[in-house]
Amino acid sequence: MGAGHGHRLHFHGHSALHRAAAHHKVLALLGFMLVVVATPRGWWWAYLAEGVLLGGVVLASRVPLGFLARRMVVETPVLVFAALLPLIAHGERVDVLGLSLSRSGLEGAALLLVKATFGVVAGLTLAATTEPQALLAGLARLRLPHQLVQIAAFMVRYLDVVTDEMRRMRVAREARGFTARDPRHWGVLARSVGALFIRSYERGERVHLAMLARGYDGRIPLDLDRPQAPAVAPRGHGHAHGHAHEHAAAPVPALLTAPAEHA
């Protein structure tokens, strides 16, 4: 696993949805979900219309339905909660297969399922059609505080490095014949968490020093007009100014797509 291969949820494609600007897609997702959440109970035709609209967008993205379906496992806890609702909710009871269920609970669970499923499908479609670095540039464009975008940029950039470090620690533990099976093994896992924190924090310190050496002054210039900036900053004239200048001037997208330095 290295950087620059897009995201695990990202599905490479060239549909109109892939080409659409990330900040438009985020706004569309937010607007659509606000409408879904605000749709009153009983307006079944409205839910039908929202479902048809969402289905059309999914089809237009040309992301295979199986790709999306496999990633819908994140919804599992919601299913469990929805299954419990009819058992514990108030109100008039109805008998279904010998179980006394609450009618309002059943309705509520159905609504929750519909809304949550719309949310997961719409969210997955955004994730599948948007590169992480385009998403970050879009968030900056939506006037998310610069510091927050930078933190998110560093997180996304080093996510694979850190999770990979954790995976290697697990492999190392298992190579020594250890598998965590019950709470008596928590101590070992907690020490791994501690080691992972120290490694992550020290990596952060080294990254910060490396950036200072290249002229970092607390701000990363965001080049919003070029969200699809090339991964490698063009040399040519810039070469004479040396490496430091190039890095300091590199826009966030370039910073994000450049191979992760194992600082």
Add this chain to the structure above:
Amino acid sequence: MHVPDGFFDAPTSAATAVVAASAIGTSLYLARRRELDDRTAPLAGLVAAFVFATQMLNFPVAGGTSGHLMGGALAAVLVGPATAILCLSVVFLVQALLFADGGITALGTNILLMGVVTVLVGYGVFRVLQAVLPKRASLVPLLAGLGALVSVPAAALVFVGLFEVGGTVDVPLGTLASAMLGVHVLIGIGEAVITAAAVAAILKVRPDLVHGARRLPTATPLVVRTSPVATPAAPAAPTGGEA
């Protein structure tokens, strides 16, 4: 579990989003001023990646079930409350937008419940106990664990309160509160044990990295020990280094 879309009604979602946004704004200011200065972005980014990774690490509980760390109290004790809120907020933002985990309309609710509440309650308990107990670094893991223990049921209680105000299903308050509290006290115990053990492990290696132990004497003074055997009277004639 992350709150999905449609769990709370629109006004509740909007209100929690406003609260979460103001908490993030305050944290941005405080993190830059008091905790990390210009190192904020790279360090908070790496800590956010760390929190994300630990949330993927499963701790076996019993009978094949497992849980994972929420990490609010842990992050607060390690890097300070303001940075911790920033890290957790970014984790939820990335999870919502890149992993479709937690609804986008419920993003404010998720940040408020699992970021702001766990951090503030966990760190608050930690600092209050630290103020009344003897100032010893050896107590830091225990206090961090106690903070984590309280932070998880506190988040569950805030969830119940929100559900009462803006829940989409009419569930008796008592049933929901006792069910949520029961489950989350158990989760809190796991969170407490793991937080304490992780903080203890970090204190042994890099005590300077634990924000909650900053003002405590953590290092033992350096002692120079000499032994008569190791100090020969006169160096022998040079024999040519490498040879």
